[in-house]
Amino acid sequence: MLASVLGLGRSKSAARTSVYKARARADREIAARLSSLLIEGFRATPGSLRIDVAPETDLPPGSSDDAFCWLRELSAIRSTLAEREARARTRSWLMSGPQSAHANTVDVTRERLLAIILAADVLAAEHGAETLDEDAFDRLMARVGDDLKFLATDWTNASCPLGRLSTLMAIALSLIVVDVGDALGRETLVAARQHFEAHLIGELEQQFFEDGGHVSRQPGAPVPVLAELVPLIRTYDYLGLDAPAELATWRLRLQAYLRTLRFCDRGLAPFHGADAVRTQRLATILKLDPGIGPEPELVASAFSRVNAPGLEVILDAGAAPSLDLSKSAHASFGAFVVGSGGCPLIVNCGTPRRGSASDVSVARETRSHTTLSLPGLSSAEFAPDAAPIGRDLSTATLKGPDNAISKRTETLDTVSFVLTHDGFRRAHGLRHIRRISVSRDGLRIEGSDQLTSAGATVRLAEDLPFAVHFHVADDVTVTLTDEANCARLETPGGMTWRFAVDGGRLYVEPSPRFARGYGNNQAGQQLALRSATAGETTVRWALNRI
Secondary structure, eight states, X not given: OXXXXXXXXXXXXXXXXXXXXXXXXXXXXXHHHHHTOOEEEEOOOOGGGSXXXXXXXXXOTTOTTTTTHHHHXXXXXXXXXXXHHHHHHHHHHHHHOOOSTTTTSHHHHHHHHHHHHHTHHHHTOOOGGGSOXXXXXXXXXXXXXXXXXXXXXXXXXXXXXXXXXXXXXXXXXXXXXXXXXXXHHXXXXXXXXXXXXXXXXXXXXXXXXXXXXXXXXXXTTHHHHHXXXXXXXXXXXXXXXOOOHHHHHHHHHHHHHHHHHBOTTSSBOSSTTGGGSOHHHHHHHHTTOOOOSOOOOOTTTTEEXXXXXXXXXXXXXXXXXXXXXXXXXXXXXXXXXXXXXXXXXXXXXBOOXXXXXXXXXXXXXXXXXXXXXXXXBOSSEEOGGXXXXXXXXXXXXXXXXXXXXXXXXXXXXXXXXXEEEEEEHXXXXXXXXXXXXXXXXXXXXXXXXXXXXXXXXXXXXXOEEEEEEEEEOTTOEEEEOSSTTEEEEEOTTSOEEEEEEESSEEEEEEEEEBGGGOSSOEEEEEEEEEEEESSOEEEEEEEEEO
């Protein structure tokens, strides 16, 4: 299963399948040994070890009660009244049993087990008549044991790759906090813990690049992982146990990755759905970041960042991920965002957190990003049955663009990029070449976009219109100047920029906007450089700070 999700080659996939079959047998053996244990309680861990961020798990409809989402919410409040309600609802659920058909799926079971473990200090607290009675506590421990055994056997059946990681972390956390009364039982727990620690480390290595980016190219992917990995490491430390060194290494990698892709509005740079990650959730995670070492170069993850005085530029330098992971990816190769003086200046249109299918479709298309697009086409290819503009692309797979190549060059004065792709070759025989140069003094960004033949020389039967989109951040004031093909941009922070183009006409046009994932399609603005090509055309543009 993992091999297909990660898009491994056929021979590698077969080898991976064989390995996982062997591991599955070992998992069943461990689970059988765990089923013989009598779990007596939890080793005392304070609530301060957890991170108070709500899980952003897509659970089946109607399953939130069985996933104990309410327990996480109540225990996070940390009031006497909330704790009393948490114990009462736990007692009620244990007596009535599961409420939905999804109660015993891997995803719901994992969330329930994590909620119980993370609220152990609340459930096990002694408050006289408010304490869980002996029968209820025994039922709770039996449920913990059953859930742990089930997850140990079936963790690979989580609904998504990040779900597998979360499940392994839930198992690891459970195995260090549950308490058994005999030495033999403790030996079983240690053996099981080491077994699943190896699984967890292996899964991190399979799903993340060494620069901290996820193989899905979703910049927000490390956020839910860190929300569970950090409490896991904290719990090891609190209980005086040695956590595998690899876990601390991955924590630093994931946090450094998030630092690098954090935009000036305190959220993640708006690529591939990252802006749907709640800013407060990201801030909570990054408060725990020790900030050790420089920002990594995200070569494997295919993003690039340039920092200059009063200026930041973040660029998407990679093609879509493997097909199985591409259903939320965007056709944004070569697109970039710009922050000026701590304020967003040039952005992408974003992603609706819970928008309609049509809104998500628009958000994924090339025209919703700061790059060049052709009429009715994106640079990457959506699934054939969803290809025409206007069809539902909200969950369509995405491939390409073909021959996507990026190169970064640094000199004393500039950081430059050349980005090339053949995403328009099939429709028109064209290649797109984008050049961008960012001055190190933070005063200038210059670029060009060239359409040329992708192979044999192309002479189109008639001129093909195209547009280079520069989506402007919501709070930026845009004014066309008296000077031809020039505009003035003013940020809320007082920075002013002159934007000029050559080789086409400059227009101020409406732009769809899904700011930080809230709401549906909102009205924004873009600067659109429009021109046409017969097969060989270059347009140029420049941003200069005034």
